[in-house]
Amino acid sequence: TPKVGVLALQGDVREHFAALSAAGAEVSAVRRPEELADADALVLPGGESTTMSKLAIAFGLMEPLRERVHAGMPAYGSCAGMIMLADKILDPRSGQETVGGIDMIVRRNAFGRQNESFEAPLEVRGVEGGPVEGVFIRAPWVESTGARAEALAVYDGHPVAVRQGRLLATSFHPELTGDHRVHALFVDMVRDALD
Ligand code: GLN
Numbered sequence: 001t002p003k004v005g006v007l008a009l010q011g012d013v014r015e016h017f018a019a020l021s022a023a024g025a026e027v028s029a030v031r032r033p034e035e036l037a038d039a040d041a042l043v044l045p046g047g048e049s050t051t052m053s054k055l056a057i058a059f060g061l062m063e064p065l066r067e068r069v070h071a072g073m074p075a076y077g078s079c080a081g082m083i084m085l086a087d088k089i090l091d092p093r094s095g096q097e098t099v100g101g102i103d104m105i106v107r108r109n110a111f112g113r114q115n116e117s118f119e120a121p122l123e124v125r126g127v128e129g130g131p132v133e134g135v136f137i138r139a140p141w142v143e144s145t146g147a148r149a150e151a152l153a154v155y156d157g158h159p160v161a162v163r164q165g166r167l168l169a170t171s172f173h174p175e176l177t178g179d180h181r182v183h184a185l186f187v188d189m190v191r192d193a194l195d
Pocket of ligand 1: 045046047048049050078079080081083108109137138139140
């Protein structure tokens with residue numbers, strides 16, 4: 001059984017625990033470098049990316065996270081977690097850093113005020129059985145991707161799900177829907193990496 005950690009500094013940790021368990025993973029909380037070392041893979045939850053970044057630095061996790069991602073650990077980030085996995089933020093707050101790993105530039109809170117939160121059905125490449133209900137909450141979009149990053153879903157002309165090798169990121173929150181197919185896709189990626 002793949003051991004998937006959830007970065008548990010801030011954000012919707014509990015919802016990812018439930019979705020990952022349903023998708024067949026053994027799930028644990030990651031707050032310390034030793035807990036990261038014990039996990040085969042990591043989920044970075046939705047929440048607030050500036051706070052998550054500052055806490056990761058304060059907890060001594062930022063460098064270990066970069067090292068593991070660089071070394072090929074599978075990782076999945078939703079919303080704020082997507083921002084954490086982006087190589088570059090278009091409009092970072094002061095002191096905000098990312099783990100990086102996905103060759104993309106993201107724009108925070110990109111969908112604008114009147115549309116800050118909304119739902120839309122999305123076709124996601126690699127997810128069978130019909131559209132996924134995309135729950136967007138003050139979500140980022142992907143401004144541009146490098147050659148190695150593949151858009152798996154597009155909304156309004158912007159990628160909202162991206163994969164690069166063992167890294168996966170979504171602007172939306174499948175952990176809030178009870179539909180575990182995106183988490184199952186990630187757990188399959190983890191299984192492939194462990195083979
Ligand atoms: N707007 C948040 C950020 O910049 C992300 C929101 C979310 O994760 N739902 O981190």
